[in-house]
Amino acid sequence: MENGLSPLLNPRKSPRQERSIATVDAIFEATIQVLSSDGLIGLNTTRVARRAGVSVGTLYQYYPNKQALLFAVLERHLVVLAAAIEKACDENLTARADELAEAVVKAYLRAQMAQAEVSPALYRISLELDARALIDMATRRSVTAIGAALASAIDAQYADPHLVAQTLTAALFGTVPAFCHRVLAPADGREAEKQLTIMFRSYLAAHQSGVSGS
């Protein structure tokens, strides 16, 4: 919240506020569009404003600076991802570990795909200075949710569910973008999902039986 602006959460609004909100949204969407079509490098405030159908001045009335714009977009992206993982975990609180693995992988990938347009550009942003806080937020939520689900899994005990959750989160937030960026060339989404699911399932299984390598 302190990082930039997140004006997306006010419940009640006056007519004037409604217009404001429409404007904020227009700018927000324009940012995503410009990001998709021109990339991070091609994104500048003038372009965003034009695409949003407002003037630069107006843009600066709602977002204090360019970073805030990008942070807002990145934030929503990460919030959506985190929420998807949380939902999958909540729905599998008392499921078997392999069902959990499948659910989490599917949820994450579905959320990613839904925002496929922007995500490449967003990864650029997220690596820029100070997005740390946002990413921490998202991964923390993911780790917490997965950890809780593991702790309550019906079929197994984990020595360190937090550690396992961290690993899965890292693999999720790390590997998937790698898949996306055609590291895995022929990998249509389905195949990626399948392989990741296998990997997660077997990793969880390994931890259940207490194997701890090296």
Add this chain to the structure above:
Amino acid sequence: MENGLSPLLNPRKSPRQERSIATVDAIFEATIQVLSSDGLIGLNTTRVARRAGVSVGTLYQYYPNKQALLFAVLERHLVVLAAAIEKACDENLTARADELAEAVVKAYLRAQMAQAEVSPALYRISLELDARALIDMATRRSVTAIGAALASAIDAQYADPHLVAQTLTAALFGTVPAFCHRVLAPADGREAEKQLTIMFRSYLAAHQSGVSGS
């Protein structure tokens, strides 16, 4: 610490050439330093030149433009990573799958750690336009090496070693940076290595026995 520029590998060199090589190297190292300390956004040719102790003009005598500078750094990084993986695979061509998994994870992480200074910044570069080719090169080498090692593994058959190799490569090139960037906060390198090894081993084991999920 070779030299980072292809056409400079001649064995005999005049004093003048030596000076050139020293300069190229200085610029190359300065790029890494500036990247580490100021980030990709804070990197500009003037700063790099100053840090290298040369003038901008000199910089442009050896690198045609700013991108070339960044590419050179990224290229060396990726080449080192790919070579490390290849070496690990070669040395485990007739080993068991779990030994291979351990070796590859270890090799990759060691190589990463050795270049820890730069790697955060490099991931920024690699997401910029046109680094595609370099990344393709590195991942292709990784996939090929791992695939070959799997095909010749002593203890198992894989229905699709290439696919498995691709997945591991993606997990490697994707997850590890995520680990690095404190997705996994308390994860010291050791722990990351341990968990990744477990994950890889179990994933390979899953494929050996023919489990294919979903």
Add this chain to the structure above:
Amino acid sequence: MENGLSPLLNPRKSPRQERSIATVDAIFEATIQVLSSDGLIGLNTTRVARRAGVSVGTLYQYYPNKQALLFAVLERHLVVLAAAIEKACDENLTARADELAEAVVKAYLRAQMAQAEVSPALYRISLELDARALIDMATRRSVTAIGAALASAIDAQYADPHLVAQTLTAALFGTVPAFCHRVLAPADGREAEKQLTIMFRSYLAAHQSGVSGS
């Protein structure tokens, strides 16, 4: 002193547009001044902007690059010249050839003199790459106008009025600058006009009688 930029001829304009127009004109005039005082080599966008009393950024809001600036100035110069010749021809469509010669020479010289400040510098521009199109435009207009006037001249027939028109145009656009640039040192404008008129008249007379040399 119109405005030098095509899309600004709208009759009604807001205060903001007026400011814009004033700015464009200021930049345009500044370009001419800098060209006159510092020459083509000494002209740079910073200097032009400063002389116009605006910032470089503003300059680039109205002219996409330095060339565009120079082209705008050159274009207006050539348009004025071409218009002057056309007017002289139109007014002498049914005159005698010697009257036409006199009128054309006088019109061209008058137009030149009126812009004497810039013309030296402009000839530098016109020799740079891609001014071809502008010069073609101007000479084409001149050739067409003179050709038409010759074809309708009351006292003579020309075997090839187009060729004659081309020659006169070349002599006009070529010789006069040479005069200007003190090839003809003591030649005040009057004398140049007189001699050129004689030359054109006699050249036309030679063609009337069908003499075709060599």
Add this chain to the structure above:
Amino acid sequence: MENGLSPLLNPRKSPRQERSIATVDAIFEATIQVLSSDGLIGLNTTRVARRAGVSVGTLYQYYPNKQALLFAVLERHLVVLAAAIEKACDENLTARADELAEAVVKAYLRAQMAQAEVSPALYRISLELDARALIDMATRRSVTAIGAALASAIDAQYADPHLVAQTLTAALFGTVPAFCHRVLAPADGREAEKQLTIMFRSYLAAHQSGVSGS
């Protein structure tokens, strides 16, 4: 001479001097070649040196700076033109005026054509600061030579042969380049020569009969 350097005239030379002369010539020719192929804008000292097969340092040993290089080329060009005109005049000292006209036009055009490669670029140079002196030299020689020839022409008296000579010189040095630069599109050299000759002849004839316009 004072403008830059003209090291082309030393009659006797030691072996060392011979090598020097070879170098100077190589640089000189390289300048012309670069001028022809890359234009004035594309000409820089490094390129010239490379084309000459020497180092920049060497170039600067023979020419104090870039201007000197260009001046040398321009000077030779103008010297050749002036010499051609002088020769034509000398050979027609006691000829008829129309023969003189023809001879001068032909001589000038021949000389131009012989250097056609460079002349476009040279006109760019000649318009840059301080080529004034060189151009004055050439035109003065032309005016003097033509003036003398007119004064001794067998068939006519001229009230002011100097003025006539100046006009012809201006037309020559001015119109011809205009012809060259396709003001006169279909004008192959022959046609240009023919028309110019007609123009000069008739102009001279007009002056013979004492017509003085306006």
Add this chain to the structure above:
DNA sequence: GATGAATGAGGGTTCATTCAT
């Protein structure tokens, strides 16, 4: 004398941000 690596001032251009209207 010859070399070419090094210099660095200077040029063109961009763009985040401001502020008068």
Add this chain to the structure above:
DNA sequence: GATGAATGAACCCTCATTCAT
């Protein structure tokens, strides 16, 4: 509140010229 013209610092890059070797 909205506008968009104006700003100017900062960036990338070039090239005439120098000088240690």
